[in-house]
Amino acid sequence: MITAVRKPLEEIMGFAAPYSRVLLLGCNECVTVCYAGGRKEVGILASALSMAFLKEGKKLDIVEQTLERQCDPEYVEEIAQTIDQYDAVFSMACGCGVQTVAGRYKDKPVFPMVNTMFMGASERQGVWAERCAGCGECVLGRTGGICPVARCSKRIFNGPCGGSTKGKCEIDPGVDCAWQLIWDRLKALGRTDLYSEIMPAKDWRSAKDGGPRRIVREDLLS
Amino acid sequence: MSDFEPIIVAFACEYCAYTAADMAGSLGMSYPPNVKIIRVPCTGKVDTLHLMRALQKGADGVLVAGCYLGDCHYKNGNLRAQQRVGYVSRLLEEIGVGGERVMMTFMSAGQGNVFAQVANEFTEKIRNLGPNPVKLGAGKAAA
Numbered sequence: 001m002i003t004a005v006r007k008p009l010e011e012i013m014g015f016a017a018p019y020s021r022v023l024l025l026g027c028n029e030c031v032t033v034c035y036a037g038g039r040k041e042v043g044i045l046a047s048a049l050s051m052a053f054l055k056e057g058k059k060l061d062i063v064e065q066t067l068e069r070q071c072d073p074e075y076v077e078e079i080a081q082t083i084d085q086y087d088a089v090f091s092m093a094c095g096c097g098v099q100t101v102a103g104r105y106k107d108k109p110v111f112p113m114v115n116t117m118f119m120g121a122s123e124r125q126g127v128w129a130e131r132c133a134g135c136g137e138c139v140l141g142r143t144g145g146i147c148p149v150a151r152c153s154k155r156i157f158n159g160p161c162g163g164s165t166k167g168k169c170e171i172d173p174g175v176d177c178a179w180q181l182i183w184d185r186l187k188a189l190g191r192t193d194l195y196s197e198i199m200p201a202k203d204w205r206s207a208k209d210g211g212p213r214r215i216v217r218e219d220l221l222s
Numbered sequence: 223m224s225d226f227e228p229i230i231v232a233f234a235c236e237y238c239a240y241t242a243a244d245m246a247g248s249l250g251m252s253y254p255p256n257v258k259i260i261r262v263p264c265t266g267k268v269d270t271l272h273l274m275r276a277l278q279k280g281a282d283g284v285l286v287a288g289c290y291l292g293d294c295h296y297k298n299g300n301l302r303a304q305q306r307v308g309y310v311s312r313l314l315e316e317i318g319v320g321g322e323r324v325m326m327t328f329m330s331a332g333q334g335n336v337f338a339q340v341a342n343e344f345t346e347k348i349r350n351l352g353p354n355p356v357k358l359g360a361g362k363a364a365a
Contacts, residue, residue: 009316044313047274052317055355057362129261 001030002094003122004037004114006045012090013052015111016060019087023079024049024113025101026066027093034128036114037092039066045113046093046121070097076104083108118149136206138211142194144185150205152176157199228277228282228348230257232341233268238331239287245334252317253341258265264288265326265365266299280357281297284324287337291328300328319344321356323348339349 016022024046037068046062053060063086067075070093079101083089088109091098094116100108118130133150139157140147149155153163153171159179163170167180186192204210234240240261246253262268265288280302287306288300304326311321325344329336 009313040269042272043273047271047278048313048317050277051274051319051356052360055318057359059360059363114253 001097001119003034003117003120004031004094006036006041006092006119007112009048009052012045012111012113013027015088016053017047019060021061021063021086021087022088022090023065023083025079025092026064026071027070027091027097028066028068029093031093031097031114032066034049034120034122037094039064040111042066044093057170067093070094071100072102073100074177075189079105110192134207135202135204137203139199142191142197142199143182144191144194146178146181146185148178149183151176151181157202162209225354226349228345228353229280230254230258230283230285230341230345230348231276231281232257232259232285232287233263233265233272234259234260235288235295235300236261236263237330238289238293238333239327239330239337242287242333242337245332246338246341247334249334251334251338253338254345255340256345264294264299265295265303266294267294268303268306270306270310273306274313276320277314277323277354278356280354281324282351282354283344286324286326287327287340287342288326291332293330295308306348314320320351322351323354 010086023146024042024193026039026042028035028038031041031087035041039144040060040184042064046064047059050062065079068092069075083105086108087100088111088112089105092113093101094114097171098112119132119134121126121131123129132147135149139149148157153175154160154161155171156179159182160177164177164180167177169175169177183195186195234243238257243259265286267288273284273286286303288303289295291300294300307326309322310324314323315321327340330338
């Protein structure tokens with residue numbers, strides 16, 4: 001999922017300062033699962049913001065709504081009838097959702113309420129860790145299911161580097177060395193032969209280095 | 223400020239604190255009428271949102287009373303409640319309402335005296351803190 005964390009309230013209050021009525025818009029997808037911007041988080045932030053303003057003797061009218069997905073135009077269309085009632089939209093979705101809303105309602109200020117972090121998986125309740133960097137050319141089949149792009153600090157393809165000590169990365173003793181994990185897993189699978197193959201230099205154009213990316217599926221176009 | 227009577231919302235677990243409050247009454251121990259008890263099946267059911275809404279809607283203090291750690295009927299609901307109370311406390315600090323307006327406490331079903339004591343002490347603490355600043359500000363905002 002795409003993970004996110006709520007922005008500091010001070011920053012959010014700065015966004016809200018010029019307005020008197022805002023739509024606080026949650027998203028039912030990734031940010032709900034990582035407890036950053038779902039219906040419940042919308043309620044908590046609305047309460048906190050409302051109290052923070054009232055304490056200063058100011059009133060901020062906050063209307064709470066949560067869409068099924070903010071990154072799909074058909075769901076964003078649901079607020080078309082009511083959007084004129086608000087001075088601004090405070091989106092609790094990831095950056096994709098914020099931009100979809102801003103793109104649809106061009107004359108309405110849209111502000112992000114969360115900092116979008118990474119594509120991650122849940123390690124346990126309350127902990128998420130980066131697992132995919134969206135590089136556009138998956139190598140997990142050759143690395144025992146452990147990603148050297150997302151989980152190696154240097155993103156190297158023929159590791160480990162000299163900074164690997166006792167299975168940990170030199171950047172932080174709390175960070176596993178991805179290449180140690182890859183080696184251990186390949187060994188367990190009896191596929192250390194994959195490790196012996198030198199991987200060629202990666203073509204990063206399939207990742208972000210080739211500019212903004214799009215997927216066009218001819219079979220689905222309408 | 224001396225005539226200020228705080229509104230305290232107490233989320234009480236039915237397996238311990240709610241029974242303890244009942245016992246306090248049975249034993250003739252008094253605790254302030256300021257404390258409005260909401261019975262919950264476990265403090266683990268008390269969400270961050272419930273705590274925030276209570277304060278937003280006018281409570282001056284919120285108490286969450288659950289079983290002793292290790293004694294939860296649902297294993298670790300009280301531990302989760304304690305973590306949420308900590309989160310709300312930090313959030314209240316962040317917005318300047320004061321983190322001490324929310325508190326977690328633990329007791330067993332037989333400790334009517336503990337419930338009465340905690341209710342008295344927390345009410346007194348909130349009385350000394352004064353009214354929820356949100357209510358004061360709301361008056362100004364409406365003016």
